Amino acid sequence: MNSSTSSFSPKLGRVLATVSVGFVVTQLDVTIVNIALPGIGSNLHANVAGLQWVVDAYTLAFAVLMLSAGALGDRFGVRRMYAAGIVLFALASLACGFAFDAPMLVAARAVQGIGAAGMLPNSLALLNQSFGHDPKLRARAVGLWTASGAISIAAGPVAGGLLIAAFGWRSIFLVNLPICAAGLLATLLWIPRAQGAQDGAAGDASSGNTGTGTRAATARRGIDLGGQCLAIVALTAFVAAVIEWRPLGFAHPIVAGGLVIALLAAGAFLFVEARVASPMVPLSLFGTRTFSAAVLFGICVNLTYYGMVFVLSLYLQRVRGYTPLQAGLAFLPLTGGFLISNVASGWVIGRFGVRVPMIVGAITACLGYGLLHRVDAATPLIGLLLPFLLIPSGMGLAVPAMTTAVLASTEAKRAGTASAVLNTARQAGGAVGVAAFGALASGAAATQIVAGMQTATAISVALLALGGVLACLVHPEPHATASTHARRPSATAK
Numbered sequence: 001m002n003s004s005t006s007s008f009s010p011k012l013g014r015v016l017a018t019v020s021v022g023f024v025v026t027q028l029d030v031t032i033v034n035i036a037l038p039g040i041g042s043n044l045h046a047n048v049a050g051l052q053w054v055v056d057a058y059t060l061a062f063a064v065l066m067l068s069a070g071a072l073g074d075r076f077g078v079r080r081m082y083a084a085g086i087v088l089f090a091l092a093s094l095a096c097g098f099a100f101d102a103p104m105l106v107a108a109r110a111v112q113g114i115g116a117a118g119m120l121p122n123s124l125a126l127l128n129q130s131f132g133h134d135p136k137l138r139a140r141a142v143g144l145w146t147a148s149g150a151i152s153i154a155a156g157p158v159a160g161g162l163l164i165a166a167f168g169w170r171s172i173f174l175v176n177l178p179i180c181a182a183g184l185l186a187t188l189l190w191i192p193r194a195q196g197a198q199d200g201a202a203g204d205a206s207s208g209n210t211g212t213g214t215r216a217a218t219a220r221r222g223i224d225l226g227g228q229c230l231a232i233v234a235l236t237a238f239v240a241a242v243i244e245w246r247p248l249g250f251a252h253p254i255v256a257g258g259l260v261i262a263l264l265a266a267g268a269f270l271f272v273e274a275r276v277a278s279p280m281v282p283l284s285l286f287g288t289r290t291f292s293a294a295v296l297f298g299i300c301v302n303l304t305y306y307g308m309v310f311v312l313s314l315y316l317q318r319v320r321g322y323t324p325l326q327a328g329l330a331f332l333p334l335t336g337g338f339l340i341s342n343v344a345s346g347w348v349i350g351r352f353g354v355r356v357p358m359i360v361g362a363i364t365a366c367l368g369y370g371l372l373h374r375v376d377a378a379t380p381l382i383g384l385l386l387p388f389l390l391i392p393s394g395m396g397l398a399v400p401a402m403t404t405a406v407l408a409s410t411e412a413k414r415a416g417t418a419s420a421v422l423n424t425a426r427q428a429g430g431a432v433g434v435a436a437f438g439a440l441a442s443g444a445a446a447t448q449i450v451a452g453m454q455t456a457t458a459i460s461v462a463l464l465a466l467g468g469v470l471a472c473l474v475h476p477e478p479h480a481t482a483s484t485h486a487r488r489p490s491a492t493a494k
Contacts, residue, residue, distance in 0.1 A: 060110070234261075285421060313327065315449055319450060
């Protein structure tokens, strides 16, 4: 392969920038809202449970619809679905910015999540289509695309603090409008219509195919409506029960009934997925030890991080009395930790395989949560610095290795599906984390928030320790394993 095929041309650079817009805006809205929660609560008269729904309405819709959005990209064209996701996300952001009460904001956030689900898998599909001719170039592009999302998650609280200080809490939603407008214009100008309209066999995030084919071929891939509906019911009922547990108690019909409905829907989901022709979540993927361990690892990471950022936002503003800007700047070490560790992760994976960075990353984040466990209302700000560096440093080291392990432990034709399942599981874990940790820290008194935060950090330590154990089950060199079996070719994002 000559050097020209392994370098970014201006055309490919524009494609990468275009699809990264979708990834950045979807990930940014996962965390940017956290810093605005106290202001939203005061302005819209929402309690902690209401604020949890403001966060989780987005994350839930995002999580449960991501796989189906990939299938729709197969059927109607990934370029079209990506553009539709941008438009829907922008309209929902406008509704969020002008919400006059908490229920309207929650509903608009759910629609935002639907738009995000349309963007994320199809942005990766477009990336894979454009760079699929050169595996090395594609790996570089996917790495840059992934880094843009990771940095957006970490930068969310800082950006939110700056926007709120200048324009108020509604600006964190309205800022999406020019970003989405730029992304839509770039999609229409820089993503070829013929390419975007090709079938998902060109490399969509749900099917993982990278060959050629026709739209008729992808149209045969059905949409698992039964599994989709059951997934929505199971996850929403469970999260609702967890959110309402503290204010209502376990014996309340909403809480007890929600848990029962979630259990029944989850059982029905597994039953349907085992029998439907085109399952939303192919259960056979979990027959691989590396895949199962890595997915559970991802759930532990997202559950702890999303949950803790929610609680820390309450702690910084309601306990320490920080303004949104001060709270956002306090989160700045999180961004730095992600930047440093993401840069180092590729080198570590190349030298040691995927198991070592996953174990080291889990231990590092575990230490960060352990130090955070000792924080109370009187802890000086400098006492937050080390845990705020260790937690993202561990995550930034472990998550790329985890993703690599998932992709490389799966057949090439199913690598996209495996990646989508991983991302769905992680987003669902984040929604559960916000619900559970937010419930622990609910209450108006500073002592209740601090006690809830300390309990949440103890749970985080336990979950990251479990993550370290799960990482030990991951094959250290999944590329070699995948390539040594005739039926298990190496993954697309090698």
